[in-house]
Amino acid sequence: MIHLEWYRIFLHAAKAGNLTKAAGELYITQPSVSYAIKQMEQALSMKLFHRQSKGVELTTEGKQLLLYVEQSFALLEAGEKKMSALKHLTGGELRVGASDSLFKHFLFPYLDTYHKQYPDVRIRLSHGKTSEITARVKEGSIDFGLIHLPTADDPHLDVHTIMTLQDCFVGGEAYRDQAGHPLSAQDISQFPLLLLSPGSSTRRFIEQWFAAQDVAIEADIELGSIDLLIEFAKLGFGVAFVPRSYVVKELAEGTLHELKPAKAIPARSIGITTRRDMTASVAAAKFLVMLSF
Amino acid sequence: MIHLEWYRIFLHAAKAGNLTKAAGELYITQPSVSYAIKQMEQALSMKLFHRQSKGVELTTEGKQLLLYVEQSFALLEAGEKKMSALKHLTGGELRVGASDSLFKHFLFPYLDTYHKQYPDVRIRLSHGKTSEITARVKEGSIDFGLIHLPTADDPHLDVHTIMTLQDCFVGGEAYRDQAGHPLSAQDISQFPLLLLSPGSSTRRFIEQWFAAQDVAIEADIELGSIDLLIEFAKLGFGVAFVPRSYVVKELAEGTLHELKPAKAIPARSIGITTRRDMTASVAAAKFLVMLSF
DNA sequence: CCTTCCCATAAAGGAGCTCTATATCATGAT
DNA sequence: ATCATGATATAGAGCTCCTTTATGGGAAGG
Numbered sequence A, B: 001m002i003h004l005e006w007y008r009i010f011l012h013a014a015k016a017g018n019l020t021k022a023a024g025e026l027y028i029t030q031p032s033v034s035y036a037i038k039q040m041e042q043a044l045s046m047k048l049f050h051r052q053s054k055g056v057e058l059t060t061e062g063k064q065l066l067l068y069v070e071q072s073f074a075l076l077e078a079g080e081k082k083m084s085a086l087k088h089l090t091g092g093e094l095r096v097g098a099s100d101s102l103f104k105h106f107l108f109p110y111l112d113t114y115h116k117q118y119p120d121v122r123i124r125l126s127h128g129k130t131s132e133i134t135a136r137v138k139e140g141s142i143d144f145g146l147i148h149l150p151t152a153d154d155p156h157l158d159v160h161t162i163m164t165l166q167d168c169f170v171g172g173e174a175y176r177d178q179a180g181h182p183l184s185a186q187d188i189s190q191f192p193l194l195l196l197s198p199g200s201s202t203r204r205f206i207e208q209w210f211a212a213q214d215v216a217i218e219a220d221i222e223l224g225s226i227d228l229l230i231e232f233a234k235l236g237f238g239v240a241f242v243p244r245s246y247v248v249k250e251l252a253e254g255t256l257h258e259l260k261p262a263k264a265i266p267a268r269s270i271g272i273t274t275r276r277d278m279t280a281s282v283a284a285a286k287f288l289v290m291l292s293f
Numbered sequence C: 001c002c003t004t005c006c007c008a009t010a011a012a013g014g015a016g017c018t019c020t021a022t023a024t025c026a027t028g029a030t
Numbered sequence D: 001a002t003c004a005t006g007a008t009a010t011a012g013a014g015c016t017c018c019t020t021t022a023t024g025g026g027a028a029g030g
Helices: A004-016 A019-027 A029-042 A058-088 A100-117 A131-141 A175-181 A185-190 A201-211 A226-234 A249-255 A282-290 B004-016 B019-026 B030-044 B061-089 B100-117 B132-140 B174-179 B186-192 B201-211 B224-232 B248-253 B282-290
Strands: A049-052 A055-058 A095-099 A122-127 A144-149 A157-165 A168-172 A195-197 A222-225 A238-243 A255-261 A268-275 B049-052 B055-058 B094-096 B121-128 B144-149 B157-165 B166-170 B195-198 B221-223 B238-244 B257-261 B268-276
Touching: A004 A029, A004 A055, A004 A058, A004 A238, A019 A029, A019 A055, A029 A122, A055 A058, A058 A100, A058 A282, A095 A100, A095 A131, A095 A282, A100 A122, A100 A144, A100 A226, A100 A282, A131 A144, A131 A157, A131 A268, A144 A157, A168 A175, A168 A201, A175 A255, A185 A201, A185 A255, A195 A201, A195 A226, A201 A238, A222 A226, A226 A238, A268 B248, B004 B019, B004 B030, B004 B055, B004 B061, B019 B030, B019 B055, B055 B061, B061 B282, B094 B100, B094 B132, B094 B282, B100 B121, B100 B144, B100 B224, B100 B282, B132 B144, B132 B268, B144 B157, B144 B201, B166 B174, B166 B201, B166 B224, B174 B257, B186 B201, B186 B257, B195 B201, B195 B224, B221 B224, B224 B238, B224 B257
Parallel strands: A095 A122, A095 A144, A195 A222, A195 A238, B094 B121, B094 B144, B195 B221, B195 B238
Antiparallel strands: A049 A055, A144 A268, A157 A268, A168 A238, A168 A255, B049 B055, B144 B268, B157 B268, B166 B238, B166 B257
C-alpha cells in the first residue's frame, strides 16, 4: 500500500522539479526525499521521475499521477481551512431550540451579542414545545435547547438550570382593588382566566398549582403567546398568568396590577438541555460560555 | 501538521462508526486507532468524534471534515487505479514517430499486433523527416522515433539499430536486358531516374553514393512516396531507387528487374531513437520489447 | 579541466507508531 | 442488583522504518 505521506513528498518534488529543493520545502533532507520517491516507485512498480543532471522531471505516468494527487491535496487543504474556520468561529453554525417566548424575552440579547461577535457563524433557531425541543436535542438536530424546568428525567440528556422565573397573576384596571390583599386559589379561579394554550409547560404548571389546592379551573381565553395574554389583560379581559419579569414595566406604570395568592407560586427554573454523550460543537460551546453555563 | 496517514484512519473510523471495527479493516489494533484519532484531535484542537457506548459518532466538525476527506481519498484511489491501468496497459498511450514509408513497410505489423494485444492503449503516430522526428523525441512529445541511419550524433539521444535495409535500382520490362551485367554509376545515371523528393534521407543517401563516384545526377521524377516510385517504375518510366524488401514480390513475378551496380550499394540501417535521460513509458517499453529492442 | 549542482547509496540512530495488557464505562440481560 | 458484553482509553515496552550524516558519481558549464 502507498504510504500517504509519500504523496506529499511526490507533490513537492513534482512541482519543484528538484528533489533537493523539495526537501527544503518539507524541512527534511534530500536523501529522505530520494528514499520516499524510490519507495513509491517500487510500490507502483513504475518510474515516476526521470533523473536528469539539472533535477528531476515527471515521466508520462508521473504526470498522470500528479493530476490526481494535486486535486486530492487541494481538497485536503480546503478541509483544513474549513476546520480552522470552525475553530475560530469564522464559519459553522449554531442551532438553538426554545419556545418563542424564551427566544424573545431571554435568548435574544445573547444571540445579538453572539452574532455581532461572530458574524460568520450561521444561527439557526427552531421553536417548539419543551417535548419537541428535547426530542430535537436527542436526535442531534439542534445543539442545545432552552426549556422550562422541571422536565422528565432522560438518561441521554443533561440539564442545567441557568435562571429562575417567578410567575404571577396580573389584571388590568378593574383589578386594582384586588391587589392589596391575599387571594385564595378559589378566589382567583372565579376571575376570567387568560392562560397559555394547553400542552405548554406553563399551562401544565399552573393547572398543577390549582389542582394541588383542589381547585378546578377553566380558561376564558387561551392564547399561544405570552405577549398576547398581557395585551388582553391590559384591555381588561381578565387575569393573566405570566412570568413577572415580562410585566415589570406594566406593573410599575400601573397599567397592570398583581394579585397576591395566599399560597405562593413556586419559582420555576429555566434550563439548558444538551446531549449527555455529545460534547458541544465549537460554535455551541462558545455560546454556552456566554450564558455562563 | 496533520500526518496524512491519520486521515485514512479517520475515514475508516467515521465510516465504520466504531474504532475497533476500523482497526480491523486497517489491519491494526484498536489502541492504534484511538491513538491516531487523539493525535488528530489534538492537532486540530477540536473533537472529531463523540465517544459513545456503542461506538463513535462524528461531531459537527468531524462531519464537515469527512466531506473533504472522502472526496480527497476518492481522487487518490482513482489515481491509483489509473496507475494500475497504465501499468497493465489497459490505459495510456503510445506515441511513435517515423516516416510514412517506415510506418507502412516496417512498423505496421508491430502496431497491429500491439493494438490487438493492448486495445486500450491509444496509439498516436506522427510522421515527418528524420530531423523532425528526432526533434520531437528530444522535446518529449513522442516516446521514440524510427529513423534511417546514420544520423547526426546527439548527446541527448540514444540510437539503436534494429535492422538493415538494402536499397537497389529497379526498372520495368524495358530494363530486363540490363539486369544481367554490372553497370557503372555513370551508366545508371543515364537512365531516367525515379527518386524520392530532396530532403529525405534516402535521397541524400543515393546522391552521396553517386557523388562518391564523381557522377552528377538529376531526377526525372521526384515523388514523396516509395510506393508511387515503384508504380511508375512498373509502368516503364525509368529506374527507381528503393529498398529491395519493398519490391521482392515484383522481382519474383518479373514485373520489375534489378540493375546490378558495379560498386555495391552499402546497406543502410534503420534505428530507434529515444531520449537518453528518459526511461520509456510502460506503453513504450512494451512496444520496444516487441521490436526485440 | 575543474567547479558546481544534483541525485543515489550506505549505515547508524531515533522518533513515534504499534502492540500487549489492562482499566473503565455504558448497556442490557439474568 | 449483579454480571456479561462490547466499546474506548491508557500505560509501557518494542520495533519498524524514516531521517540523518557522510560520501560517491555523473552531467553541465565556465
